[in-house]
Amino acid sequence: MATQIELNPTFQSHRAPTAALPEAELKALHLLQAKGDYAAAAAGARKSLPADPANRDLLLIEAHSLRMMQHVDAALEALERFARHHPRFSQLYLERGLCHVARRDARAAILDLRTAVTANPALAMGWRMLDGLYRMTGDQRSADLAGRHVAHLASLPPPIVHAKVLYGDGEIDAAEMLIRRFLMEAGDHPEAMRLLAQIGHLRNVLDDAEALYEGVLAMVPDHHEARHEYVQVLIARHKFPRAREALEPLLKLDPKSHAHRIQAATIRVGLGDFAGVIPDYRTMIAEIQGDSLEARVRRADLNLWLGHALKTEARTEEAIDAYMAATTDRPDFGDAWWSLANLKTYRFSDDSIAILQEQLASEATAEVDRIHLAFALGKGLEDKGDYEASWAAYAQGNAMHRASNGYIPTVFETNTREQKRICTPSFFAERAGWGIEDGSPIFVVGLPRSGSTLIEQILASHSLVEGTQELPDIQRIVHELQGRELDFDKPLYPASLEALDADAVHRFGEQYIADTMPNRVLGRPYFIDKMPNNFRHVGLMHLILRNAKIIDARREPMACCFSNLKQLFAQGQEFSYGIEDIARYYRTYVELMDHWDAVLPGRVLRVQHEDVVDDLEGSVRRILEYCGLPFESACVEFHKTKRSVRTPSSEQVRQPIFRDGLEQWKNFEPWLEPLRAALGPELAPRTEAR
Numbered sequence: 001m002a003t004q005i006e007l008n009p010t011f012q013s014h015r016a017p018t019a020a021l022p023e024a025e026l027k028a029l030h031l032l033q034a035k036g037d038y039a040a041a042a043a044g045a046r047k048s049l050p051a052d053p054a055n056r057d058l059l060l061i062e063a064h065s066l067r068m069m070q071h072v073d074a075a076l077e078a079l080e081r082f083a084r085h086h087p088r089f090s091q092l093y094l095e096r097g098l099c100h101v102a103r104r105d106a107r108a109a110i111l112d113l114r115t116a117v118t119a120n121p122a123l124a125m126g127w128r129m130l131d132g133l134y135r136m137t138g139d140q141r142s143a144d145l146a147g148r149h150v151a152h153l154a155s156l157p158p159p160i161v162h163a164k165v166l167y168g169d170g171e172i173d174a175a176e177m178l179i180r181r182f183l184m185e186a187g188d189h190p191e192a193m194r195l196l197a198q199i200g201h202l203r204n205v206l207d208d209a210e211a212l213y214e215g216v217l218a219m220v221p222d223h224h225e226a227r228h229e230y231v232q233v234l235i236a237r238h239k240f241p242r243a244r245e246a247l248e249p250l251l252k253l254d255p256k257s258h259a260h261r262i263q264a265a266t267i268r269v270g271l272g273d274f275a276g277v278i279p280d281y282r283t284m285i286a287e288i289q290g291d292s293l294e295a296r297v298r299r300a301d302l303n304l305w306l307g308h309a310l311k312t313e314a315r316t317e318e319a320i321d322a323y324m325a326a327t328t329d330r331p332d333f334g335d336a337w338w339s340l341a342n343l344k345t346y347r348f349s350d351d352s353i354a355i356l357q358e359q360l361a362s363e364a365t366a367e368v369d370r371i372h373l374a375f376a377l378g379k380g381l382e383d384k385g386d387y388e389a390s391w392a393a394y395a396q397g398n399a400m401h402r403a404s405n406g407y408i409p410t411v412f413e414t415n416t417r418e419q420k421r422i423c424t425p426s427f428f429a430e431r432a433g434w435g436i437e438d439g440s441p442i443f444v445v446g447l448p449r450s451g452s453t454l455i456e457q458i459l460a461s462h463s464l465v466e467g468t469q470e471l472p473d474i475q476r477i478v479h480e481l482q483g484r485e486l487d488f489d490k491p492l493y494p495a496s497l498e499a500l501d502a503d504a505v506h507r508f509g510e511q512y513i514a515d516t517m518p519n520r521v522l523g524r525p526y527f528i529d530k531m532p533n534n535f536r537h538v539g540l541m542h543l544i545l546r547n548a549k550i551i552d553a554r555r556e557p558m559a560c561c562f563s564n565l566k567q568l569f570a571q572g573q574e575f576s577y578g579i580e581d582i583a584r585y586y587r588t589y590v591e592l593m594d595h596w597d598a599v600l601p602g603r604v605l606r607v608q609h610e611d612v613v614d615d616l617e618g619s620v621r622r623i624l625e626y627c628g629l630p631f632e633s634a635c636v637e638f639h640k641t642k643r644s645v646r647t648p649s650s651e652q653v654r655q656p657i658f659r660d661g662l663e664q665w666k667n668f669e670p671w672l673e674p675l676r677a678a679l680g681p682e683l684a685p686r687t688e689a690r
Contacts, residue, residue, distance in 0.1 A: 029061050038065040054085040063095050072102045087364070090120035090169055097129065106133050117149070120168030122161055124153040157182070160191050172199060190216045194226050201233055207484070209233045224250060231263050238472045240270040241518055258284055258298070265305070272468070272521055274309045281306040296329040303329070304336050311343065320346060332359045334372025338568055341379035348380035356380060360393075371400045375568040382566075382667070391671045394566050398577045407574035409584050411488045415536060416592045422494045423539035425599050431543060434502050436509035439547030441516070442528045442627055445535035447589060448573055449563035451609030452553035454638075454657075456530045458620055459627070461634040461641040468519040470531040473512050477544075478537055494539065509544035526627070533572075535589065538596045542603060549627050552593055555609040557586055557683045561675055562665035583678030590683065616657050 025048065032041040042065035045058045052058065059082040066075035079096050086092060097112035110133050117126040127149040134143035153161055159182040166175035176199050183192050193212050200209035213230035216223060227250055234243035244267045250260045261284060265277040285302045288295050307322035320343070326336035337356060340346050348356070359365050360373040374397030381390035442459060444452045460467030482493035500508075520527050534541065538550060555563075561583060564576040575585040596604055605626040612619040620635045634641065639657075665672060676684040 026057055029058075033061065033065060033068075038068045041065040042069070053081075056086055056089065059085065060091060060095070063092075067095060067099055067102065070102070072099050075099050088119065088366075090116045090123060090126075092116075093119065094123055094126050097126065101129060101133070106137055109133055110137070120165065121149065122153065122164030122168050124150060124161065127153065156191055157186070157189070160189065160195065163192075163195055167195060167198065172202065175199065188215070188219070190219045190223065190226070193219075194223075194229070197226075197233070198229065201229070201236070205484075206233055206237050207479070210237065224253070228259065228263070235263070235266055235270065237476075238270060240267050243267050243270075258287075262302075262305075269309065271518055274312045278306065278309050278313070281309065300326040300330040300333050300336065304333070304339065307336070307339055311339075316343065316345070319343070327355075331355055332362065332365045332369050332373075334359075334365075334369030334376070337376040338372040341376040342568075347383050348376075353377070353380050353384075360396075367400065367404075371397050372568060373397075374400065375566070378566060387667045391668055395671075397568065398565060401568070402577040402581070405574040405577060407577070407581060408488065409575065409581055412536070412575070412585065413588050414488060415491060415494070416588050416595075418491060418494050419536070419539060419592060420595050422497060423595070423599060427498070428539075428542070428599060431502075431505070433546070434505045435542075435544045435546040436506055436513070437547055438509070438513055438545065439549070439628075440513070440526050441545055441548040442526055443534055443541060443548060443550045444528060444530045444532075444553055445538070445550060446532050446553035447555070447560055447564065447586065448532050448569065448576070449567055450532070450553045450555040450560050451607070451612060452530055452532055454609070454612060455551060455553050455607055455623065456528050457638045457641060458623065458635045459528055461638045462526075462624070462629055462632050463634070464525050464629060465627075466520055466522045466524040466527040468516070468527050468529065471516055471519060471529045472531065473515045474529070474531060474534050474537055474541060476515070477508050477512065478540065481540075497540065497543065500543075505544050508540075512544060526629070535593060535596075538600070538604060542600055550604045551623065551626070552604050552606045553609065554606055556662075557679050558672065558676065559662060559665050561586055561679070562668060562672060563661075565675075579672075579675045580678055583675055586679065587683065610662060613657055613662060 025044075029041050029044045032038075032044065042062050045062040045065070049055065049058050049062070059078065063075050063078040063082055066072075066078055076096065076099050079092060079099070082089075082092050082095075093112045093116035097109045097116060100106075100109035100112060110130065113126045113130050113133070117123050117130065120126075127146045131143050131146040131150055134140070134146055156164075159178055163175045163179040163182070166172075166178065175195070179192050179195050179199075183189065183196070186192075193216050197209045197212035197216065200206070200212060210230070210233050213226055213233060216226045217230060220226070227246065231243050231247045231250075234240075234246060243263075247260065247263055247267065250257070251264060254260060261280060265280050268277050281302050285299055285306070288299050288302075303322045303326035307319045307326065310316075310319035310322060320340065323336050323340045326333055327340075330336070337352075340348070356373055356377040360370055360377060365373070374393050378390045378393035378397060381387075381393060442465065444455050444459075446452055456467050459465045478493055481496045482491060483496075516527070516529065532553075535552065541548060541550060554560075561579075564573070564582050565579070567573075567576065569576065575581045593604070593606075605623070607619065607623060617636050621631055624631055624635065
């Protein structure tokens with residue numbers, strides 16, 4: 001049960017019971033607590049725990065009941081068992097803090113209660129106890145802050161507080177059900193709408209979240225927390241100019257706030273200003289004093305972001321220093337270790353390998369960090385030539401990620417069937433000449449790790465072409481066309497293309513050009529959109545941008561799939577975390593590209609990565625000719641071009657062309673036979689053609 005039992009003994013009904021514990025039994029135990037029969041409640045919990053020792057409800061009932069019986073030592077022992085199963089549950093720390101209050105240990109109580117309300121800011125009792133403890137210890141500033149939280153929670157209708165508690169402890173479905181019921185019965189309420197927006201953001205329903213936050217701010221314009229969260233949603237939607245505008249009141253109100261300055265830096269990064277944020281990150285790092293856990297975590301995050309900016313600006317040695325500083329503050333910081341590995345050129349020392357192994361094996365390491373650590377360890381062991389151990393680490397990382405990412409391969413396969421059904425030669429013939437004439441976009445599509453960054457770097461070395469990034473704007477149009485009610489078996493898109501008239505198609509073309517304009521800071525006549533998954537939408541791109549160029553970056557299947565299997569992506573690409581998934585995805589990708597070649601002959605230029613490596617100048621001339629660009633020698637000397645590169649291949653494209661990576665997969669061939677079999681003999685024959 002995710003609630004403060006003594007304050008609301010009936011609230012457990014808002015949460016589904018665990019599978020191993022009947023609902024009636026759980027209700028009976030809560031009823032005993034509500035009646036004050038804590039001895040019977042504790043005994044009942046202990047009786048059921050052997051059958052389900054990790055049950056969060058039972059562990060909380062036992063510890064809470066023992067504390068209420070003033071058996072504080074026994075309660076703390078029960079909480080130790082609780083912590084082994086649920087080390088991040090807020091009410092574990094609330095109960096422990098209250099035990100320390102009973103022991104009159106103010107320092108320990110404050111530490112645990114702060115941890116509780118940090119994890120779940122809706123715990124009113126935690127704030128109330130902190131208010132009294134801070135006043136008792138003379139910390140008036142902290143007491144005032146705690147008092148404001150108490151007053152705020154007290155001002156809210158109980159269902160909203162209950163839903164916030166559920167949300168804070170990860171009970172998202174129950175929180176959403178409760179808050180939607182409240183809104184239906186009580187009408188608009190800014191805090192209820194804010195919570196629903198938070199849930200929407202968490203579930204990646206960003207358009208709904210954006211609309212809800214706009215409603216909250218229309219009702220309460222000076223709701224600073226909601227404004228901060230609204231900016232985060234705009235950033236997530238890549239609406240960076242609007243995010244900058246929305247953030248401005250907060251920066252004026254508190255220009256020293258790290259939270260606001262970090263958002264400002266994120267917006268600048270989104271608009272391509274990596275060099276500009278480097279001094280900002282360094283200033284904030286210098287402002288964090290002390291060696292508390294909070295200080296170390298904040299410094300580690302800032303050093304991670306600093307490292308990313310330095311890497312993008314080709315300041316590799318400085319980036320390494322920043323990443324290492326992050327691991328010093330947080331040895332279990334998987335993202336920092338993976339960022340070092342993801343430089344591709346960095347080599348871990350034996351000491352670093354030992355730290356990676358230790359942190360990966362530790363039960364205290366968070367799952368998200370363990371995933372990053374596994375991929376980093378895989379790269380480190382691969383560089384040392386220990387391919388068997390390297391593969392084991394990659395396999396562990398992939399298995400952990402695949403277990404939680406919810407990838408459904410049939411969704412893409414259904415979309416491919418629909419694209420082939422809708423986007424026929426007659427469909428395009430009937431719409432010939434539709435869309436806008438603007439020929440400035442150059443799309444580079446294909447699978448990740450297929451050589452697309454190399455093609456982008458070649459083109460961006462041309463005086464008429466600007467490299468941007470993987471732009472989300474085609475995906476945004478697709479999202480609009482597929483509607484909010486997703487039916488994966490019968491998707492609205494691409495069938496919705498048939499309903500568009502010439503004016504609507506023209507508007508989408510203009511929308512794409514307008515939305516991408518903030519990324520075109522150099523003012524060159526052509527720009528690159530390197531979102532790889534846009535290959536799914538070639539029909540849409542051709543329809544709305546009839547003069548745009550589309551390049552399919554392709555790589556030998558075994559090499560491409562293996563490179564994806566050992567890559568941990570910052571977001572998306574969920575198909576890449578399993579051999580069967582990546583093979584199915586690659587096969588379907590080839591099937592769809594074959595379709596585009598058939599219905600739009602000559603529209604897409606296919607560039608094979610191995611051909612670029614074998615004949616760089618010939619490939620460059622072919623690419624430029626397709627794009628209607630004059631030959632420039634700078635495109636052959638692409639590694640000399642100074643520009644920001646965000647992708648995992650950033651360091652590789654800053655070097656002359658090399659062949660080393662073409663057959664790296666063969667070091668892992670003993671473990672890749674299932675991949676070869678899944679790709680099939682046509683894509684992965686046993687005798688290589690090259």
